[in-house]
Amino acid sequence: MKIADCTTFVIGNPPPHHGGRYFIVVKLTTDTGVVGYGEIYVATVGPHIVAAMVTDIADRLVIDADPHRIELLWRRMYSSGYALRPDPTLVGIMSGIEMACWDIVGKDAGRPISDLLGGRVHDRLRTYTYLYPTLDRPDVYADPAQAADQALFEVGRGFNAVKFDPAGPYTAFDGHMPSLDDIARSVALTGAVREAVGDRADLLFGTHGQFTAAGAIRLAQQLEPFDPLWFEEPTQPDLPEEMARVARQTTIPIATGERLTTISEFAALAQHQAAAIWQPNLGRCGGILAAKKIAAIGEAAGCQIAPHLYSGPILGAANIQLGATLPNLLIVEAIQDWSGFHAELLTTPLDWEDGYVRPSREPGLGTELNEAVALAHPYVPDPDDSTDLHLGMHPSPIR
Structure with a gap:
């Protein structure tokens, strides 16, 4: 069996854009007709540039490769261009290709990917969701009452963990010291959510590397009375030694990893004892096998x-297949209950109910991209928005 074709879908995610403005999905097809899908998580360049890069890498290294030889293909892609070091864009593309190979291998074997990674240790996985703004509650990150109401809604439909990040904008000049307003808002919102949900749900306090270690410690001390399950990415992700300073001076577990790529960057977390909870993104960290190593x-x-x-949801399906095999799994992130457009994009929606998701027992990822829906929703960049990427930062310092 050899890979015969590579196609990339750049899918526009309709408003309210939960999960991002677009999704980048890779489709590999073998010479025997087996199809595999993978998803890329790259935020540094436009998605159509990413698609062109996929074509470049596929033409040079993927076409005619054996999809079963995942480690060999991964190393060949990673060493391309004489880098052999973490590169979020390259490794993001590699991650989607690698994921699609696993989908092919599972389908060829007639087994879910989890069976090929040591088998399930979990029959269902605990999930959490962000407190996403809604039409009725548009200011959940600024208004404690709205945040509390949204948390009650999510707990009411089954979630026992909710995440929010009210600590102010993240900027091109981070890390900075949180302002008094940032601290006050964070404390008021966290307190309101804790009072609303009581002990029915864990609170996941999110930041995006906004702070210096000193600033993060200052904020964490104010949040400790509300017993969050984690304080996420309190400092810049490439300075684990600084994050470790925070970890040593707060009772809140530190979580990080969405911006890290390859096993080497995660190994540094262990070396410095920087975080108790690791959050690899399978579309950026190197793919399914890399995440298993992590x-x-x-x-x-x-x-x-x-x-x-x-x-x-293709990336969501990969998280579920991997997560089912991990003895040290804590929880997986959901995009609410994976309904709406996320469900429409799949031939078989993810099996979520009452705060938990059940790993599919179908071959490969357990679902496929609904290509008709994907093609009906192409992503068209906004010509008037030069920052029209998956995520962005405030361009000016915070004073």
Whole structure:
């Protein structure tokens, strides 16, 4: 069996854009007609540039490769161009291609990917969701009452963990010291959510590397009375030694990993004891096998895994297949209950109910891209928005 074709879908995610403005899905087809799908999580360049890069890499290294030889293909892609070091864009593209190979291998074997990674240790996985703004509650990150109401809604439909990030904008000049307003808003919102949900749900306090270690410690001390399950990415992700300073001075577990790529960057977390909860994104960290290795390093270091998801449902399906096999799995991120457009994009929607998702027992990822829906929703960049990427940062310093 050899890979005969590679196609990339750049899918526009309709408003309210939960999971991002677009999803980038790779489709590999073998010479025997087996199809595999993978999803790329790249935020540094436009998605159509990513699609062109997929074509370049596929033409040079993927076409005619054996999809079963995943480790060999991964190393050949990773060493392309004489880098052999973490590169979020390259490794994001590699991750989608690698994921599609696993989907092919599972389908060829007639087994779900989880069976090929050591088998399930979980028959259902705990999930969490962001408190996403709604038409009725548009200011959940600024208004404690709205945040509390949205948290009650999510708990009411089954979630027992909710995430929010009210600590102010993240900028091109991070890290900075949180302002008094940032601290006050964070404390008021976290307190309102805790009072509303009581002990029915864990609180996941999110930041995006906004702060210096000193600033993060200052904020964490104010949040400790509300007992969050985690304080996410309190400092810049490429300075694990600074994050470790925060970890040593707060009772809140530190979580990080959505911006890290390859096992080497996660190994640095273990070396510095920077975080207790690791959040690899399978569309960026190197793919399914890389994430399995990352989880093993975390297991040896006494850390738990909470796969990150701010993208589409193909990546969600990969998180579920991997998560089912991890003895040190804590929780997986959901995009609410994966209904709406996320369900429409799949031939078989993800099996979520009452806060938990059940891993599919169908071959490969357990579902496929609904290509008719994907093609009916092409992503068209906004010509008037030069920052029209998957995610962005405030361009000016915070004073």
